[in-house]
Amino acid sequence: MANKNILEAPFVNEMKKTTQNMYQHGWDERNGGNISYILNESELEDYLDLSDVTREIPLIFDASELAGKYFIVTGTGKYFKNVEEAPETNLGIVRVQEKGHALDLLWGYEDGGLPTSELPSHFMTHISRLKVDPENKVVMHCHATNLLAMTFTFSLDERLFTRILWQMCTESLVVFPDGIGVLPWIIPGTNEIGEATAEKMRTSRLVIWPFHGVYGAGKNLDETFGLIETAEKAAQVYTLTQCQGGIKQTLTDQNLRDLAAAFHVTAKAGYLE
Numbered sequence: 001m002a003n004k005n006i007l008e009a010p011f012v013n014e015m016k017k018t019t020q021n022m023y024q025h026g027w028d029e030r031n032g033g034n035i036s037y038i039l040n041e042s043e044l045e046d047y048l049d050l051s052d053v054t055r056e057i058p059l060i061f062d063a064s065e066l067a068g069k070y071f072i073v074t075g076t077g078k079y080f081k082n083v084e085e086a087p088e089t090n091l092g093i094v095r096v097q098e099k100g101h102a103l104d105l106l107w108g109y110e111d112g113g114l115p116t117s118e119l120p121s122h123f124m125t126h127i128s129r130l131k132v133d134p135e136n137k138v139v140m141h142c143h144a145t146n147l148l149a150m151t152f153t154f155s156l157d158e159r160l161f162t163r164i165l166w167q168m169c170t171e172s173l174v175v176f177p178d179g180i181g182v183l184p185w186i187i188p189g190t191n192e193i194g195e196a197t198a199e200k201m202r203t204s205r206l207v208i209w210p211f212h213g214v215y216g217a218g219k220n221l222d223e224t225f226g227l228i229e230t231a232e233k234a235a236q237v238y239t240l241t242q243c244q245g246g247i248k249q250t251l252t253d254q255n256l257r258d259l260a261a262a263f264h265v266t267a268k269a270g271y272l273e
């Protein structure tokens with residue numbers, strides 16, 4: 001029975017808190033960034049009549065592998081800054097139609113809005129991650145400042161990019177042992193960047209879009225935020241080392257191997273010497 005107030009639903013509150021937090025970190029200026037988060041039917045049916053479709057939204061790609069799944073998604077052109085005060089216009093809850101070429105809008109986007117323009121990257125990443133981790137629920141994109149800056153000053157070789165982030169904080173390797181994928185520059189919002197992102201996401205939960213931002217995937221909002229936060233912290237430390245005159249000493253590959261053994265993680269093959 002859909003008799004509860006959706007504005008008090010835990011998943012709406014989590015989206016409000018996460019978008020506000022990301023905005024406060026300076027990673028989501030204006031409409032920058034977007035989030036998609038898989039919800040279960042059982043989480044929704046107390047709040048919404050799931051047969052009441054307010055609008056159909058066409059898709060420019062095939063999402064049939066996600067048919068029947070429910071998502072809460074930030075709106076295109078909407079500001080993370082404003083989600084907290086008006087979730088019903090800045091967020092939407094959608095269900096992927098059986099044929100995968102349209103969405104049923106069940107709640108939100110109240111001013112006629114649409115889901116993020118980055119939906120191809122989000123949905124293709126969900127498809128990709130669900131194949132390797134059935135518990136993956138969240139895809140998150142933002143313009144994390146120091147990671148973005150490093151794409152101008154540091155090598156875009158993903159092994160080198162991963163290694164420097166692992167070296168900048170002892171926690172990095174433990175949090176993202178699979179490393180960070182790096183794409184070439186591609187026009188955002190396209191199926192092409194979606195396919196390229198999803199391909200990298202098969203083996204890594206973090207993907208850099210040079211001169212733009214970062215994608216993260218994980219099992220809940222907190223954990224996915226924490227993943228991006230850890231990589232961004234490493235990038236910030238790298239930035240500070242350059243301001244302080246450069247790196248004089250760092251974690252050795254043996255240190256990193258010992259760390260991986262102590263925390264029972266496996267560093268991406270071939271990334272340690």
Ligand code: 13P
Pocket residue numbers: 031032033034074075076077078115116117118141188189
């Ligand atoms: P949207 O406003 O469509 O979500 O796009 C923001 C963005 O960061 C594009 O990469």
Ligand code: ZN
Pocket residue numbers: 032033141142143188212213
């Ligand atoms: Zn962006």
